[in-house]
Amino acid sequence: MEEAPPIVHGQRGDEDGDSGIGDIDSSSESDSTSVRSNTKDYVEENGRLYHADWIDGKYLLPNDEREQRRLNSQHDFLFDGNSLHKAPLQGLLNVLDVGTGTGRWAMAFADAYPDAEVTAVDISPNLMPIWPPTNCKFLVDDAEHFGGIGNKEYNYIHVRLLHGFRNPARFFRHAWEALLPGGYIEIAEFELPLKFHDQEKARDSALMTWSANVIEGASRLGIDLTIAEKISTLLKDRGFEGIEESISAWPIGAWPKKNERKELGVRLQEYWMETLTAFAWRPLREMDWHNEETQCLLAKMRTEICGKNIRASMHVRTFWARKP
Ligand SMILES: C[S@@+](CC[C@H](N)C(=O)[O-])C[C@H]1O[C@@H](n2cnc3c(N)ncnc32)[C@H](O)[C@@H]1O
Incomplete structure (x- = not known):
């Protein structure tokens, strides 16, 4: 199994991300290496910053500028x-x-x-x-x-x-x-779960996969989405x-037929991509997904959100x- 990138715990304000980082903790339950600081103000993964309790799954989303x-x-x-x-x-x-x-x-x-x-x-x-x-x-x-x-x-x-x-x-x-x-x-x-206007058509969609797996992963972390x-x-x-x-x-994508709803869907495309991405990482990690699999799902979701086939x-x- 390919090793996930290290999770870096640090303190906000360390400009070089170096000071305050302490001993290697090999007791982490995941297959990744965890570098812990004494202060544990945040953790960093996949280029995002999260609340320090992210690793326990206490809160799933990032807390950085993005x-x-x-x-x-x-x-x-x-x-x-x-x-x-x-x-x-x-x-x-x-x-x-x-x-x-x-x-x-x-x-x-x-x-x-x-x-x-x-x-x-x-x-x-x-x-x-x-x-x-x-x-x-x-x-x-x-x-x-x-x-x-x-x-x-x-x-x-x-x-x-x-x-x-x-x-x-x-x-x-x-x-x-x-x-x-x-x-x-x-x-x-x-x-x-997300609402789909045609469940059958959406059955193998990335959005349906996101919905089911994010709910299940969060549930394994003790969070009821x-x-x-x-x-x-x-x-x-x-x-x-x-x-x-x-x-x-709220439409996820540009699929609505009525002009007003379609415009709304287009305006919200980027927002939903950001939102569904922010939710994805921690629960999918709990579902034993590799980072590459998550990236791949997010890319497919982008295509669906930009297209009109999956009406979510x-x-x-x-x-x-x-x-x-
Ligand atoms: C998605 S944000 C929503 C923020 C705000 N309510 C809004 O509508 O713009 C959820 C916020 O809840 C906070 N949060 C999650 N669990 C919490 C808890 N147990 N106690 C306090 N804040 C919590 C997170 O840190 C995050 O800032």
Whole structure:
């Protein structure tokens, strides 16, 4: 079996990538060599940087500048022009944005509601902005542990495309505890598997292969990428009331017949390529795919996304509910 390239652990800011890198760790479960630093701020693989816990599969996507660009374009493409919230919010707000990423939503909300206090948390500090609005503060924390965040009470908890629930029931319990009575939670997630308009035609497609294997690989890492279909039940089981849902469908490629949708599909081509690539590496590694196999799949996906034969869509499902 061909050996995968080394995984380099380092600390952001090491310009030559040299300082801080310590001993070779041969205990890694993979067939690759792992070079660990004392600080373990990030890992590098296939030219991308990831949160240090990537190796354990805690969060799958990168956290480098390229990912920052993807998250910002995602905010522009998928959410700009839409309201910042679907939950019916009233009064002065203490707001928590969980898994804030580059913080585009949190900052836009803080600007739109100057009387609100927005707390934005993420496990990755390096995605966070340098100059947030004064009523918006950024904290490094793990949503599934909640730590000090649980000590404060919020009117509104917002979670958009976290893609990383390992123990969703625990997360919803913490969210419940952190909400004031009458407070709202709102959560948006991709719906996986991908939707195909002609399942039979798509059966051997790269997009179908991506969908099945990424879900299975993530699941082996303890991450449920099919969470969207379970959110409503999780909210209900936790005791939330007035659960509502909206679904938006995004074409992956230029296949739609209607002009408006086709233009959207074309505009989103690059975004989907970036997004599906960002998701692919860690789960496919868990499925014992060689890097070359992953590269090959990504190349085939590019052809499908640029062509019109495979009519695939991503649904974004948004739920909101009230704590009684
Ligand atoms: C795809 S990004 C979405 C960012 C942002 N919500 C948006 O819509 O632009 C997901 C973010 O969730 C963060 N994340 C994943 N698991 C997390 C956890 N357990 N606790 C806190 N943040 C987490 C990741 O670091 C990443 O920045």
